[in-house]
Amino acid sequence: MSDQNIKPQTTGGIWFPNAFRPEVADAKKPIILHFHPGGYVMGDVRVDGAFAARLLSEKIGCYALWTDHGEAVGLPAPRGALIFSPAVSFLAATDPKTVLENPNYKNDYMDPTFVTWGARRFVLNEPTATTYMNPLQSPFKSPCPIWVYCGGCELFYDDATEFVSKMKDIPGNEVSYVVKRLANHDISFAGNLLGWKTEAEKIADRAGRWVAELLH
Template structure:
């Protein structure tokens, strides 16, 4: 793999105006108020949902899941309001030998929307699951390596064990993956201020690393992502379809998307628009964190751009795509429409699964939200999808 060399230092993106709650001491006050409010309400919620099951957010949910979603949405809203900085490190840390650093590919691979004078490809980190493989050059026809882009509203997360270890374990055990690589792509929040297209550049960097450095055949690679990572996976698959041939980049074997965020531009509308959605109350997502993420990510390119908001912008791709959406999650209606629009494009192979009674992103949060069996079922569905298209 060639190394990307900067010819000039790119201009740094300017940070947008921060919310009042993100400044001291207001961030401390917001945090303290949210936590005390949750602790005060837990006994009341428990009693209410226990004595009146019909009052639960979804009648099919257990008491545990109902409580966890109630608590989760308030904590997520707090995170979105205080806008805490998210530093990333290229040190191995607890991951030790699981963690690797990945250099950019040659400059001619980053074309079109990935060629931005203000954002240059950079060296990134990545975590291998279950461990760093010694040799991936001799994989069999039915072996799969999953390149997964983690969720986090474009502003959070690192793909390491604390965040994504459960998700990786499901893909290894239930989807039958030989190995999973999660890039530590640059996030758009402080202190790095790395907006679009930084994360998609990093996704491409990791994909080319698998092919050119690790020696993985494209037929063995599946690209995936959850939530905002699902949005990024869509952008990467789109880029490979629209610019891959000219750059000489091969297509992956397949792709799957877990609770993909297909319409970020909607989060820039006043909160009342999102809160009027009937699924808002049955999910952990909050308007504050989605607005923060979109505002930061779309600093250099309008949020309406198809590579940021794929909603209403279907495209042709030779890569079979599986989309999984939770029945009660905020993204289910937009995601379903996008899947249907994609399926109508000639030549596309698109499969849609609606996960019964599930909130947002059970593959990532199933162990914390009381949805482990559902998450494991999604993992098995992913494995069957990959296997089916390997045999075609």
């Protein structure tokens, strides 16, 4: 997938727990480049939003786990990708009916208004962007191993499961899939608010072990 209209630009970011310093002894620790959930607008690593950032740094020892276009900017190839509770069908989510008819609608806390709003703000009316908006229907050859987590009671569960299956079918892809059967959406990043704190820590532990295997 490529788009000549996409140009590199500077954007804001936050180092957690503190800024990277290449001269210190632990500079070779992996770094996680995290694109936060919630339609890319809900939550961050500040104060009460720091639950996920703390978990990732504690369990994975992060200080780049992966990057995009690495060769073009002189960075090494990705080592791996961690994907938590992914939304992989944004085009479908622009219609609130897809949420109301989802078999997990009564199990999850997300409502049609929020899901549809987030999808409509993200989706572009540009045909060349379709593969980015709808990876469920556009599986791809990954340059690195992928670890995916999803809760069994999430609105996104069926889509995530289908996406994992399609990605595994592509020769050369390495995809691991972890499911917490009774969990609703994104407990990895909101478990402290939803009563799933212990389970979220266990998921982070599993992600950390996977990363450790990649690095050794």
